[in-house]
Amino acid sequence: GNSVTQMEGPVTLSEEAFLTINCTYTATGYPSLFWYVQYPGEGLQLLLKATKADDKGSNKGFEATYRKETTSFHLEKGSVQVSDSAVYFCALSGNNAGNMLTFGGGTRLMVKP
Amino acid sequence: DADVTQTPRNRITKTGKRIMLECSQTKGHDRMYWYRQDPGLGLRLIYYSFDVKDINKGEISDGYSVSRQAQAKFSLSLESAIPNQTALYFCATSDSGLRNTGELFFGEGSRLTVL
Numbered sequence: 001g002n003s004v005t006q007m008e009g010p011v012t013l014s015e016e017a018f019l020t021i022n023c024t025y026t027a028t029g030y031p032s033l034f035w036y037v038q039y040p041g042e043g044l045q046l047l048l049k050a051t052k053a054d055d056k057g058s059n060k061g062f063e064a065t066y067r068k069e070t071t072s073f074h075l076e077k078g079s080v081q082v083s084d085s086a087v088y089f090c091a092l093s094g095n096n097a098g099n100m101l102t103f104g105g106g107t108r109l110m111v112k113p
Numbered sequence: 114d115a116d117v118t119q120t121p122r123n124r125i126t127k128t129g130k131r132i133m134l135e136c137s138q139t140k141g142h143d144r145m146y147w148y149r150q151d152p153g154l155g156l157r158l159i160y161y162s163f164d165v166k167d168i169n170k171g172e173i174s175d176g177y178s179v180s181r182q183a184q185a186k187f188s189l190s191l192e193s194a195i196p197n198q199t200a201l202y203f204c205a206t207s208d209s210g211l212r213n214t215g216e217l218f219f220g221e222g223s224r225l226t227v228l
Binding site: 004008032034036041042043044045046049089093100101103104105106 | 117153154155156157158161203205215216217219220221222
């Protein structure tokens, strides 16, 4: 079946540091890939997505590239801010009925001033 | 106002009690979902519904039931709550058919504590 593995946190960085959160997946066919973000006290919201190999999703300075050869979708940001502190979830939408999402375990990011 | 609204936002209850979590949406989406979030485990799907007459079990449906009262309303019930059902519960919606992009729209969550 489908699965998503992402690095365990928490990840603690200083403001303006470079961020990478690793995500790898197992799926049959050609899934779509997503990063969701959960700010404190809120529900998840879509951060970015990519629907086919070599696509790059980007939003709010975050980027992730769909790498089919390494089955990865790592999240990166060149310069994090305190306001980026949140939990980040990698997810895939497989070729199952209804495009159901499979989520990774989440990675908590803490950015210190 | 939020597009996906969950009530209650927080609830503390005792073992054996019946609990209902309610979800309503103004997005006009056909599909609704209930997820459970536990630390380190991400989100796990409890039940989902693709329209008013459609109910499907997710990966962890044991101990839960749902009701789709209308297109906009989807409630989750714990008939006899137990401590390991202590978690953060999320309702979500998505579009259907050709409009479905895989994106889910989440409520703000309902934190349930079972003592």
